[in-house]
Amino acid sequence: MVGERLPLQRRDRPGLAPGSLTALRCGAGPYHAPVTTSRLRRWLPVVAWCAVIFAFSAVPSLGTGLGTWDLLLRKLAHATEYAILGALLLRAVGRPSRAFALGVLYAISDELHQTLVPGRAGRPLDVAIDAAGVALGVVLWRELGRRRGLAT
Numbered sequence: 001m002v003g004e005r006l007p008l009q010r011r012d013r014p015g016l017a018p019g020s021l022t023a024l025r026c027g028a029g030p031y032h033a034p035v036t037t038s039r040l041r042r043w044l045p046v047v048a049w050c051a052v053i054f055a056f057s058a059v060p061s062l063g064t065g066l067g068t069w070d071l072l073l074r075k076l077a078h079a080t081e082y083a084i085l086g087a088l089l090l091r092a093v094g095r096p097s098r099a100f101a102l103g104v105l106y107a108i109s110d111e112l113h114q115t116l117v118p119g120r121a122g123r124p125l126d127v128a129i130d131a132a133g134v135a136l137g138v139v140l141w142r143e144l145g146r147r148r149g150l151a152t
Contacts, residue, residue: 042092049085050106056081057110060119078126079133082107086137096138103134 066073082103089099107130111122 046085046088046092049081049088053081053085053106053110054113057114057120058117060117075126075129078129079136082130082133083137083140086134087141088137089134090138090141096142099138100131100134103137104131107131107134 085106086099086103089102090096093099093102104127107127110130111124111127113122114120114126115122
């Protein structure tokens with residue numbers, strides 16, 4: 001017993017230090033939730049897809065020289081990439097409204113990023129197209145989940 005040290009306690013919450021007898025008796029858990037594999041599995045695809053979107057947004061010009069078709073294809077690409085993001089966000093957060101809000105916030109930040117890239121411009125219309133894509137992805141992911149739920 002001589003020389004044995006008691007665990008350090010936080011001075012702002014004496015007796016509730018992690019691992020202390022009081023904390024164990026009261027059922028107090030850790031201050032932050034641990035990073036679990038399931039949480040990592042849900043969020044890693046979101047982060048990876050956001051990186052893909054960021055990389056495409058950093059390219060100075062994505063024009064193909066096809067005129068009107070070029071514009072249409074780029075807007076469809078915007079909606080598709082954000083539909084995928086919407087589905088991944090819903091998978092990660094589990095709540096459609098939160099997934100939609102996070103997707104739209106990322107779309108706004110993406111358009112702001114494009115204002116810093118030479119040859120690109122951030123447009124409110126693109127945010128609206130991205131938001132429609134996020135909504136589509138959220139709806140499709142929910143429908144897929146319902147169908148899977150009914151099939152099992």
